[in-house]
Amino acid sequence: MFIKRTVPLAVAISFGIITLMALVIPIPALVNIITGWVGLLTAIALLLGILNLLAVHFNRLFRQRNIYSGVLVLSMVFVFVVAAADSLTGNGQNTGIHTIFTWVQAPLEAALGALMAVFLLTTGFQLIKQQPTRWSWLFLISVLTTLLMGTLTYSSLLPAGLKSALEQVRFWLNNVVLLSGMRGLLIGIALGTIVLSIRILAGTERPYQK
Amino acid sequence: MNEQTIHCTECHFENPVGGKFCSNCGAKLPKSTKIICPRCQTPNPHDRLYCDNCGARLILETGSIEPEEDTTENASGLKAFTLPTRKPGDTGELDPDAVPDWLKTGQSSTLPSEDDLTIDSENLPRLEDLTPENRDTDDLPDWLVGSEQDDPIIHAPTIITTEHYQALLDREEREGKSPETADLLAQYGQDKTNLPDWLAATTSNQGAEIDSPAYEEAEDDNLDWLESLSQPSTEPQKQTPADEPQNIGVTEWLHSLDDETDTEDADISWLEGTTMLSEPAQETESKINWVSSLASEPPQDEASDSELEMDWLDELGPPQTNVLSEDQQITPEDDTLLAEEQLPDWMEELGPPQTNILAEKTFSEEEPQEPDTFDFDLDIENDPLVVLNQLPTTEDSDLPDWLANIDDAQQEETSPSATNEDEASWLSERNFPAGTSSLEWLGVTGELPPLEGTPKDAKEEIPYDKLDDSFMDTEPPVVSQSPDWLSELASLDTGELPVDFDKNLAEQEEAEVTAVSPADQFTLEFDELEADLPEIIGKPEPLQADDFQSVEDDTWLSTGSFLEEPLNSELPSWLTQLDEVSTSSEGEAEADNLIPSEDLPEWVTQLRPDEHGSKSGLTASLSELGFDGTLEDIPEDFAGAKLPDWLQDVAPSGANIAADDVADVAPADIPEWMTGGESDSDYLGGLDQATTAEWDSMLANLPPDEELVKAELPDWIQALKPTDAAKETTAESQQQQAETIGPLAGLAGVVGIEPLISRPRAVESVLSFSVTKEQQVQAALLQQLIRQESTAVSAAAEPEDTISIGWLRLVMGILLIGAVLVGLFGPNLLQLSVPTATPGVTAVHEQLTAQTGKPVLVVFDYTPAMSGELNDQALLILTDLLENNATILTMSQSVAGTMMALPTGLADQTQPIGFVPAESVGLRAVGSCLRGERPCDTVSGRSLSPEARQLLPDVSLVVVLTGDRDSLVNWVEQVASPYQVPMVAGITQALAPAAQPYLQTGQIDAALQGLPDTAVYQQTYHPELNNNLPEKWRAQTFASLLSMFVLILGAVIFGISGTIQRSKAR
Secondary structure: OHHHHHHHHHHHHHHHHHHHHHHHOOOHHHHHHHHHHHHHHHHHHHHHHHHHHHHHHHHHHHHOOOHHHHHHHHHHHHHHHHHHHHHHHOOOOOOHHHHHHHHHHHHHHHHHHHHHHHHHHHHHHOHHHHOOOHHHHHHHHHHHHHHHHHHHHHEOOOOHHHHHHHHHHHHHHHHHHHHHHHHHHHHHHHHHHHHHHHHHHHOOOOHHHO | OOOOEEEOOOOOOEEEOOOOEOOOOOOEOOOOOOEEOOOOOOEEOOOOOEOOOOOOEOOOOOOOOOOOOOOOHHHOOOOOOOOOOOOOOOOOOOOHHHOOHHHHHOOOOOOOOHHHHOOOHHHOOOHHHHOOOOOOOOOOOHHHHOOOOOOOOOOOOOOOOHHHHHHHHHHHHHHOOOOOHHHHHHHHOOOHHHOOHHHHHHHHHHOOOOOOHHHHHHHHOOOHHHHHHHHHHHHHHHOOOOOOOOOOOOOHHHHHHHHHHHOOOOOOHHHHHOHHHOOOOOOOEOOOHHHHOOOOOOOHHHHHHHHOOOHHHHHOOOOOHHHHOOOOOOOHHHHHHHHHOOOOHHHHHHOHHHHHHHHHHHHHHOOOOOOOOOOOOOOOOOOHHHHHHHOOHHHHHHOOHHHHHHHHHHHOOOOOOHHHHHHHHHHHHHHHHHHHHHHHHHHOOOOOOOOOOOHHHHHHHOOHHHOOHHHHHOOHHHHHOOOHHHHHHHHHHHHOOOOOHHHHHHHHHHHHHHOOOHHHHHHHHHHHHHHOOOOOOEOOOOOOHHHHHHHHHOOOOOOHHHHOOOHHHHOOHHHHHHHHHHOOOOOOOOHHHOOOHHHOOHHHHHHOOOOOOOOOHHHHHHHHOOOOOOOOOHHHHHHHHHOOHHHHOOOOOHHHOOHHHHHOOOHHHOOHHHHOOOOHHHHHHOHHHHHHHHHHHHHHOOOOHHHOOOOOOOHHHHHOOOHHHHHHHHHHHHHOOEOOOOOOOOOEOOOOOOHHHHOOOOOOOOOOOOOOHHHHHHHHHHHHHHHOOOOOOOOOOOHHHHHHHHHHHHHHHHHHHHHHHHHHHOOOOOOEOOOOOOHHHHHHHHHHHOOOOOEEEEEEEOOHHHHHHHHHHHHHHHHHHHHOOOEEEEEEOOOOOHHHHHHHOOHHHEEEEEEOOOHHHHHHHHHHHHOOOOOOOEEOOEEOOHHHHHHHHHOOEEEEEEOOHHHHHHHHHHHHHHHOOOEEEEEOOOOHHHHHHHHHHOOOOEEEEHHHHHHHHHHHHOOOOOOOHHHHHHHHHHHHHHHHHHHHHHHHHHHHHHHHHHHHHO
16 A cells, blocks of 8 residues: 555655746756656656557467467567668668558558548538437538638639638638637636646546556 | 247237238337357247257346236337436336335235244255265255265264164174274364364374273273263163153253152152262162163273263263262261361352252162162272373373372372272273263253163164264264353362362272272262262162162273363363362362362352351351251242242252251261351251251241342353243233234334324325326336346347448548549649638748758657648748758657658758657657757757757757647647747648637747648749649548538438428427
């Protein structure tokens, strides 16, 4: 109990207070030391996470005969080997990692983004069918307006007067409705961050023990 | 429900299997009426518990609810697996008509009858049914069934009868001798933690090397003590013709006392069950019938075994037994010995209340004994207590001190000799009844089942060594683990126990010289103890020689091994403390050797005389109660006044105490407390008259009954209270009026309800219970769910929906791809033209061109998924910076971030710093480094190159290319704003709304928002770059228009159809 709860709590509270005081009372050296530790610990945690991921999939491969984990393990090992080879050869841009990124990772992520567009469109098509509420209608109107403003205003087919009117509407929406909404969200996020910080300093919230 | 049909919940029509809709009404049928086997996925009929294909269990055991036919109309139309919903305000009131009566009144109208509560013994399993051959269930563990152990340790008899023993005997004769209990104990006794203490002690004794002759003899049959314990179970059938009713309960011996005292004859057959009187007198005919109950006597060679009999076991029997084992015949030669054997005063005081009464009564009925018949002396050698010294020396440490002290002194005396053999023989006979009586009178408590047949028969038919061990196992705990109340009873006999062993050693020599016969010894002991009895106690009837004849014939009397146990571990504390008294220097016990008062029960302590020995507590207590006279006839009257009715029977009648009974009592043996301060001569001179006068005086001075304080009986006496007496209390309680209503109906003596509470009050509002139709539907739905809980139904989505969604997604994908292709390669149908530069785009260009010759930090915080939109921005920005000779440092919060600079083809002209972890904290460190607040040797633990260390503090502009909101916010809030670093953002069009506030506030100097601004920027400032940005912009525009069209189409279709359905519903 002492090791698992009291010590982490004491460390979190003490470092939180020190960091907070460093913001109020400029102590660059102290802040730099703490932030340097944070970066180092985060890097170590990332490394541990990668190793743990590798170990988990190794376990699933050899114990559960999971072929997907086998593919993943092989992929990770392959990338590690390529990166190690690049570091040894030092070929600059024309490295194996560059090739893998250009021809594997980038297309895959782009494809996933494209699929998201398909899914969003399909869901939007059935929105009224699934939830025929007033908020669904409001959402549809907002989306249509945004799309309309973003596309038709650049079209030469529309009359200039209409385009000007649409520009005014678009400006008003962006600078009044959208901006106020986003500010509200940012203020809410800031307040939530403050509350969470206080809870962490008070020891009520202990995300490091989860 | 027929397993070949599907029941329609709407019209109750039985539809063929496989249909989705009812053939009668068209309603949708339940999706599945089959139970899918979890193992082979085979659909099974609804009523199956096990799969027809593979036999796997389909339904959990606890959830095997048989489905019922849904006859509720309200249940129709409900979806089988939709949770019930309840609108706000629906509280689920109950219909008062539907509430059962017992719930309304809180009373149960149907109380279980006695017949219902009676256990159906016929349905109970029998032990023989648990045998491997007969068992037909797997519910029993193997160890209980014993399937793997052919020869169980204990042959537990189901019915303990003589026939059972006979069967066992026959079986043993046929099959040979079964493993002895000793062997089993030796085998299983290795782990003594699994054995009770008394059993573990037995096993330890068996393994010890003992040189004692007695032990060597007992070694051959070291379980004789068990035999002695088992034999008494047959004693009731060996009773004398007195035809005593079978004793029932512990107090039967008390009843027998009374019964015997009421009889005119001197028969003490009531003691037939208490065979403590078994003194040997082979050549003497005895008139005591109970002695005849000792059917056989042990052979001479087992005398030493019987020597190991424990006297304390005798004392576990009726308290008076040891007294009766004494003879009233006291020869002048024995006076000295008896004087030496005189009990300590406090022990004398312990004796009378419970023991000597009966003994004296018995004496009164007996004829004077012939000296040659009962001419016996205290045989130290054969005395069971003395034989204790024959215990293994290795266990001396386990023996109490008083036993250990006599060990050495008795070693010589225990050597076998001709004389001792004879003496041992009668002693074994004497000890047998002691052992048996201790069990016999326990047997009357009901714990030991009586056996049929005479002792002779039992002896012949059931030899000990062939007795079943299982039965034997039941005996030792009864003796060794006597309950407290039993110990208290035994402690009352301590008046007979103290035997000064030191003195006995000296007396043994006399005994050897005189070489008295066992009968003589019995007489002496009898006289000795009898002399200690007060006059109010009848003298025990002398024993006759024939009484012992049968005893001596019994071979099963040997109990030698019993004494070989480490008795100290089982001896009660009171017995151990008796040694302190008995080992006192000479004759009478010294006051220093008395048992500490704190170790004695309080009532016993009160009976002890004070330090000066002047007066007994008992006498004082009697005086306090007004007993100023003699103690004549006090038991009867006193019991009537003091004791409850059920205990009155215990008290002997004064009529049974004859003057002759006490005439022969040696005055020296009369305790002082009994003499009432009178001199011995006075006492002897007018013993009978004084006693009578004393009793008369006491009775005359008795206060009225109503003034007597009701005795507070100890718990152990209360436990012995007969049920008849207990019924009196029940009768009293029944007189009270019993409750007739309410939850306490049938109980008497219930405290009445407070009047204020019971006062009738007007109910303000009567709770109205009503069940709405919706609630009925919900209830029906719950019932349906409960019935179908065990049904495994596939939760797969409807096939038609899956297909439609799949097709819809496919169509949408094709449309999007078509729109993009049209935008990239098709004609400009919409005549889209790139707009002119906006102020935001112009500001970006100005910021980039202003960094001429300065280091600029470009952050690539986007993933490859956003590369199609941001890579063009990165290319334009890097181009502008390079054109203005800016030094470019690249950094990223994403692992793959810096790699995104590679597609631009300009990565080799940058200074990569790399990955910066820790998000906001890491950016905070970067910000402090940019402003020179700390040396930039490392950034978030990453060591920087010397060029980077030099350039970072001089960075004049930060360009953030990101599509993630958190990344943008962190750069703005942790770097740009705190350290006043100019910042230009290149963001996706989706992130533009999030950047708008920062643009408004100036926290971000300029931003390229999405592909439109990028296209404008490229067409305005870098038209030479042929990266097809206008075509991409058109493709995006077409895709947006397509999306807008699809959304409108969907809204129209489903909006109109939904409206039509709702209108139909209305």
